[in-house]
Amino acid sequence: MSHMKALKCRECGKEYPKEALHVCELCFGPLEVSYEYEAIKKALNRKEIEKRPPNMWRYKELLPLEGEPTVGFEVGYTPLIRARNLEKALGVKELYIKNDAVNFPTLSFKDRVVAVAVSRARELGFTTIACASTGNLANSVAANSAACGMSSYVFIPSDLEQTKIQGTTVYGSNVVAIRGTYDEVNRLCSEIAGKYGWAFVNINMRPYYAEGSKTFGYEIAEQLGWKLPKHIVVPMAGGSLITKIWKAFKEFHTLGLIDKVDTKVYGAQATGCCPIVTALKEGSELIRPVRPNTIAKSLAIGNPADGFYSAKVMKDSGGWGEDVSDDEIIDSMKLLAETEGVFAETAGGVTLGVARKLIEQKRIPRDESIVVSVTGNGLKTLEALNGKIRTPVVINAKLSEFDELVATNKGYAVKV
Ligand SMILES: *Cc1c(COP(=O)(O)O)cnc(C)c1O
Ligand SMILES: [Zn+2]
Secondary structure: OOOEEEEEEOOOOOEEOOOOOOEOOOOOOEEEEEEOHHHHHHHOOHHHHHHOOOOHHHHHHHOOOOOOOOOOOOOOOOOEEEOHHHHHHHOOOEEEEEEHHHOOOOOEOHHHHHHHHHHHHHHOOOOEEEEEOOOHHHHHHHHHHHHOOOEEEEEEEOOOOHHHHHHHHOOOOEEEEEOOOHHHHHHHHHHHHHHHOOEEOOOOOHHHHHHOOHHHHHHHHHHOOOOOOOEEEEEOOOOHHHHHHHHHHHHHHHOOOOOOOOOEEEEEEEOOEOHHHHHHHHOOOOOOOOOOOOOOHHHOOOOOOOHHHHHHHHHHHOOOEEEEOHHHHHHHHHHHHHHHOOOEOHHHHHHHHHHHHHHHOOOOOOOOEEEEEEOEEHHHHHHHHOOOOOOOOOOOOOHHHHHHHHHHOOOOOOOO
16 A cells, blocks of 8 residues: 655645656745655554565555556665774774665666656556666666666766666667766756656656665665664765655654664765765855766766755754765775775765765764765776776796796785
8 A cells, every 4th residue: 555645845845746747836846755654654663674575665665656566676675784894994983885786686776766766657657768867877777677668768978987888778778878968968858858758767757766765774774773873974966865865764763663863964976076065065055066077977967956955964964075086986996895895886986985084084983883875886887997906917828927926926916
């Protein structure tokens, strides 16, 4: 049974029917899904959730579907790793990695939002799924549409990583690469959505899509034994994920699933595209759009739709925001791989880099629990590491050549 009540304007509170709508016609505020929490409280408790299969649908009462999901059954419930080696490297006491680099099926947190948006689009009778994407959304829309027999149109900036492009076209999706930034792609897509009547997961389906991100937060709470970390660092592109993690924590508290919400939420961006962090640091309510220039292409949104609300989450929770350079991003990708064996994409380098900065600044104390959100897989952004990591030593298949290598310690140290 569905507990979804209506769509509701975040600004003026006007309610709308549960259709493919995303903007308030009175005040242009964004629409958000509202729920019948009293009914959910009766249906959901810790024991009930724990009995269910390990995927994001274990929290289905809190997701905006009328019936059962029809795609993405295996998405979510990714590992929350206690990062002991990284704790030592950073000199902190309790650090976790929430690892959506291994989300199913396309190795990023976007599989969560797409599973919800596509299932909802099908309930509303759409036959074509579409999106404007910085890469990971493209992969997930293409894969999930293929898996449920829908056709898909994916719009991307033409300078995206090759891996993210091929990781979309392989599913047979119609991919259109636009000469321009993500923000220009997005603007075009708003026009296409109106004209062609497709379900754009992050435009006309955005209120439903965004709710999928809450499961990232629910899982952290459950995996920590029904409590929250003191600090969580979250990467920001459009700023949706960070606001929905906060909503997830609040909802769990409303439902009595956790005792209190005393988590400080920190937003992470790349210096080459940090409009939200800049506004936060300047104490400005206004997010000034920028033209992105960073290797963290998945986060390269210069005009973030949820910028205002994500800044508010950081302020309301007592957290903060920071940004890191491309060199710092690569350094943190390597640190995570070398200490924990987790290969995150550039966005993961942004998050860990910012976490390190905030620890150095003493904004995050060393003796309290910290979660670092890894949202995408390093195999998808290999080109960012060209020339930045070790290359193999090449020899002929002769023992003498290997002996020579060991004796001279050429290339890199060979342990014997
Ligand atoms: C899209 C994306 C994000 C952030 O998403 P928003 O909800 O738009 O802030 C973070 N990490 C990765 C890897 C992404 O692809
Ligand atoms: Zn309104």
